Amino acid sequence: MTAAALDTALEVVDLVKRYGDRTAVDGLSLSVRAGSVTALLGPNGAGKTTTVEVCEGFRTPDAGTVRVLGGSPAAVRHRVGVMPQGGGGYPSLRAVELLTLFSRFYAHPHDPAELLSLLGLDEVARTPYRRLSGGQQQRLSLAMAVVGRPELVFLDEPTAGLDPQARRATWDLVEALRADGVSVLLTTHLMDEAEHLADDVYVVDHGRVVAHGTVPELTSSAQAFVRFTGPADLDVDDLLRSLGPDCVGKESPAGTYLVEGPEGPTLLAGVTAWCATRGVLPQGLQTRRTLEDVFLDLTGRELRT
Amino acid sequence: MTVWPSLVPRGQPARRAQMLRAQTRTELTLLLRNGEQVLLTLVIPLGLLVILSTVPIINVTGRRVDFFVPGVLALAVMSAAFTGQAIGTGFERQYGVLKRLGATPLPRSVLLLAKTSAVLLVEVLQVTLICLVGLLLGWHPHGNVLGVIAFIALGTAAFSGLGLLLGGTLRGLTTLAAANLLWFVLLSVGGIVYPLSELGGAQDVLRRLPTAALSDGLRQLLQHGAFAGWDLLALALWAVAGLATASRLFRWE
Numbered sequence: 442m443t444a445a446a447l448d449t450a451l452e453v454v455d456l457v458k459r460y461g462d463r464t465a466v467d468g469l470s471l472s473v474r475a476g477s478v479t480a481l482l483g484p485n486g487a488g489k490t491t492t493v494e495v496c497e498g499f500r501t502p503d504a505g506t507v508r509v510l511g512g513s514p515a516a517v518r519h520r521v522g523v524m525p526q527g528g529g530g531y532p533s534l535r536a537v538e539l540l541t542l543f544s545r546f547y548a549h550p551h552d553p554a555e556l557l558s559l560l561g562l563d564e565v566a567r568t569p570y571r572r573l574s575g576g577q578q579q580r581l582s583l584a585m586a587v588v589g590r591p592e593l594v595f596l597d598e599p600t601a602g603l604d605p606q607a608r609r610a611t612w613d614l615v616e617a618l619r620a621d622g623v624s625v626l627l628t629t630h631l632m633d634e635a636e637h638l639a640d641d642v643y644v645v646d647h648g649r650v651v652a653h654g655t656v657p658e659l660t661s662s663a664q665a666f667v668r669f670t671g672p673a674d675l676d677v678d679d680l681l682r683s684l685g686p687d688c689v690g691k692e693s694p695a696g697t698y699l700v701e702g703p704e705g706p707t708l709l710a711g712v713t714a715w716c717a718t719r720g721v722l723p724q725g726l727q728t729r730r731t732l733e734d735v736f737l738d739l740t741g742r743e744l745r746t
Numbered sequence: 747m748t749v750w751p752s753l754v755p756r757g758q759p760a761r762r763a764q765m766l767r768a769q770t771r772t773e774l775t776l777l778l779r780n781g782e783q784v785l786l787t788l789v790i791p792l793g794l795l796v797i798l799s800t801v802p803i804i805n806v807t808g809r810r811v812d813f814f815v816p817g818v819l820a821l822a823v824m825s826a827a828f829t830g831q832a833i834g835t836g837f838e839r840q841y842g843v844l845k846r847l848g849a850t851p852l853p854r855s856v857l858l859l860a861k862t863s864a865v866l867l868v869e870v871l872q873v874t875l876i877c878l879v880g881l882l883l884g885w886h887p888h889g890n891v892l893g894v895i896a897f898i899a900l901g902t903a904a905f906s907g908l909g910l911l912l913g914g915t916l917r918g919l920t921t922l923a924a925a926n927l928l929w930f931v932l933l934s935v936g937g938i939v940y941p942l943s944e945l946g947g948a949q950d951v952l953r954r955l956p957t958a959a960l961s962d963g964l965r966q967l968l969q970h971g972a973f974a975g976w977d978l979l980a981l982a983l984w985a986v987a988g989l990a991t992a993s994r995l996f997r998w999e
Contacts, residue, residue, distance in 0.1 A: 497849055499999075519851040520757035529846030531838070533779050534772065545768035546850045548758040551751065559748055589850070592755030610748065617750035 447511055450475045450593045450624035451496060456505035458491050458648075465491040467648035468505070473593070473626050473641075478619050480639035481628040482732060484742065488648035489628035490526055493595050496626070497523050510593055519547065522591035524582050526598050532571035536562055536581050539570055540588060547589035556584045560610055576603045583611060587618065594618060596627040600634060612638060632732040644736055651739045660730040665705035667712045669723035670697050684711040698723075759851035766856050766863070773864035776834065783830050786929070787868055791822045792879055798939060799883045806941060808969060815880040815887070816968045817938040820961035822872040823898055824938075826865050827905035828912075829929045835861075835913030836921030845999040858910075865902060873898070888971035894964065900981040901960040907988025908956070914996035932957040956984045 451473040458466040466488040473479040481489045494500045496507055498514030510517045530539050537553060544550035557566050560580045565573055573581065579602065586594055596615070600608045615625055615638050629635055635642050636656050644652040644659070652659055673695040680700065681690050688708065690700035702708040705728055716723045736742070759765075777783050795818040798804060799811040806813040838844050847857060877885075913921050932938070935945060936957030942949045952958050963977030 499845065499848070518849065519759040520755065521849070522757075523846070523849035525842065525846060525849075528842035530841070531772070531776060531843055532841060533776060538772070538775070542768055542772050543850060546760055546765050546852050548760050549756045555751065559750060585846075587753065590753070590756040592757060613748050614750065617748075618753050621753040621755075623753055623755055 448475050449473065449508075450477075450510060451479075451626060452506075452508045453492065453496065454506045456492060456495060456507065457503045458488075458495060458500060459503050465648055466495070466502075469645070469648060469650055470505075471643050471650065471653070473624050475624050476619060476622045477640040478615060478625040478627065478638050479641045479643065480635040481626065481643050481645050482630070482632065482635045482639075482736075483628075483645035484630055487645045489645055490597055491648075492645075493597050493626065493628055497521070497525075497595055517593075519589065520592050522586035522589060522594040524586035524594070524596045524599055526601070527578075529582060529585075530570035530578065533569050535567050535569055536573060536577075537566040540581065540584050543585045544588045549590055550588050551590065553584075553588065556588060557581075560584055560614070561607070576607045579603055580607060580610065583614065587614070591623065593624045593626070596625060598628055598630070600629070600631065632736075635732055642732065644732070644739065646736075646740050646742070652735060656732070659732060659735050662730050664701045665703065665708050666699060666701045666728065667705075667709050668697070668699045668725075668727040669712070669716075670725050671716070671721050671723050672696065675719070675721065680712070680715050683715045684708065762853070762856055765852050766860055769852065769857060769860035770863040770867075773834075773860050774867055777826075777830060777864060777868055780834075783834075786829055787822065787825045787872060788875065791818045791825065791872065792875060794818055794821070794939060795876060795879055796883070799880075804940060809884075809886070811880060811883045811885045812887075812969045813941075813965065814939065815876065815885050816964035817961045818876055819873060819898070819964055820901065820936075820957060821933060821938045822876060823869060823901045823960060824905055824932060824936075824957055825929065826868045826872060827902045828909040829925045830868075831861065831865060831906055831909035832913040832925040833922050835910060836916060836925075837918040839914070839997065839999055840918035842999065848998055862902075862906060865906065869898065869902065887968045889967035889973075893967050893973060897960060897963045897967065897978065897981070900978060900985055901956065904956040904960075904981050904984035904988055907985055907990075907992050910996060911988055911992040914992055937961045954980055956981055959984070 449472050453469060453471045456466050456469045469488065469492055481492065483489055491500065495502050496509055496514060507514065510520055537557060540553040540557060544553050557563050560583065562577060562580055565577055570578065579599065583599060586596065600611050603611065618625055627638065640655060642654065642656055642659060643650050675692065675698065677690050677692055677698065681688050684702060688700060688702035690698065692698050700708065700712055709728055713723060795814055798814045912925055916924060932955065934940065935952055936955055937952065938957060938961045942952055942958055945952060959977040959980040963974045966972040966974040
């Protein structure tokens with residue numbers, strides 16, 4: 442049986458994992474469609490890493506089932522790539538030695554030198570793992586996860602601590618993986634990462650899925666709105682009068698304005714026109730809910746904490 | 747914009763022989779690149795052999811070099827199989843290396859086989875150098891090679907089991923401290939450089955430790971041409987007990 446026949450790369454049903462009397466994962470279900478990128482989004486301690494480690498076969502669930510590429514995690518190790526959260530390298534091995542070692546575990550690996558070069562690591566190829574910067578170790582770890590040509594890749598916080606350039610390289614690789622039919626499950630607490638990369642997002646908190654959908658599904662709202670920042674104490678009542686009868690708005694906190702109305706384009710034009718007459722340049726204009734808003738609405742908590 | 751090569755899935759494990767070669771080479775590289783390991787496995791044993799054979803610090807029966815070559819061989823085996831394995835494995839667990847290897851197609855059995863192979867290769871180097879230096883110092887070996895190989899093989903198994911037990915259960919730094927301390931204690935009172943007969947009542951216990959069994963067995967064989975069956979049995983029992991306990995208690999992370 443080939444994996445191409447599967448339309449679900451990963452299926453987790455009612456997963457429960459406890460550490461002592463703490464329940465890290467509490468009845469979580471998710472599925473990853475073959476060839477798609479799925480993000481587990483949530484604050485630290487939400488149970489993301491535990492979930493991924495059960496799927497990777499590092500932990501046994503207390504309840505629930507996990508099917509990876511149609512089998513048990515242990516049975517499909519050669520078809521799965523894993524990038525854990527930090528660590529995992531022999532300190533005294535050079536980057537190229539470490540990646541070459543991992544490539545030798547597979548029958549048809551990528552060329553380690555080529556992979557290092559593509560991830561911008563060719564200049565540190567002969568640097569021992571322990572002397573690499575955190576970001577370089579992260580990228581090497583990513584290379585180790587994909588060197589065996591996996592069809593499902595687990596990335597646990599792949600861009601934590603990366604500079605913008607390295608982060609972009611990681612995003613590029615994830616998109617290239619998807620383009621070639623590889624399924625990816627990544628965890629992140631970065632909303633923009635999930636928005637940028639993920640076909641499906643599971644918002645996780647306290648070991649449970651609190652929302653699930655595509656990014657547009659999750660961030661769509663019945664009512665159009667415009668949010669912007671500007672000087673404090675603008676005349677909101679005057680703004681609303683200029684916009685017409687069905688609009689509501691408020692300033693909260695000082696200098697941040699939220700205006701809601703029936704139709705987005707007209708609302709945006711009205712707000713900017715009114716600002717222009719007052720000589721105000723609205724900053725940070727936002728017309729769509731972000732995943733951060735979704736998370737805040739669902740849990741009353743900030744995502745990044 | 748980076749142009750990626752084809753990333754179309756083709757995940758298939760390599761042949762076990764290829765994995766074993768790659769992992770053994772890695773284990774060997776790690777051992778030889780680690781200054782402390784080289785000190786422990788090569789420099790100190792050779793240094794002790796030269797000093798103790800030429801300077802009359804410790805009183806022994808028979809020719810000095812004939813007494814110390816077997817003891818230093820036992821020390822070398824203990825350093826490579828016990829101390830080196832324990833420290834290496836302890837830190838690999840702490841650094842998450844073993845866990846990460848567990849997510850690859852590399853089977854646990856191949857990993858352990860690679861570690862054993864690396865230890866055996868280091869021992870070949872150790873034994874060669876120790877024998878060469880011994881011969882230069884006028885060493886006259888007795889006994890037969892097969893007997894020596896049997897003792898070293900069982901000694902390696904016994905010490906590996908104990909080393910993996912230590913490194914597989916304690917934290918990296920704790921392992922480092924414990925393994926080095928044990929190495930020093932057993933070097934001193936394990937019959938390696940100091941005749942056990944000088945140690946009074948304690949010798950009845952010390953004689954049963956793998957260090958004494960190995961050094962005494964090698965000494966009986968190489969110095970007197972005698973086969974110490976009880977020592978070989980003691981090593982076999984340590985090997986069975988150590989490896990069995992290690993495989994039960996070993997934690998990969």
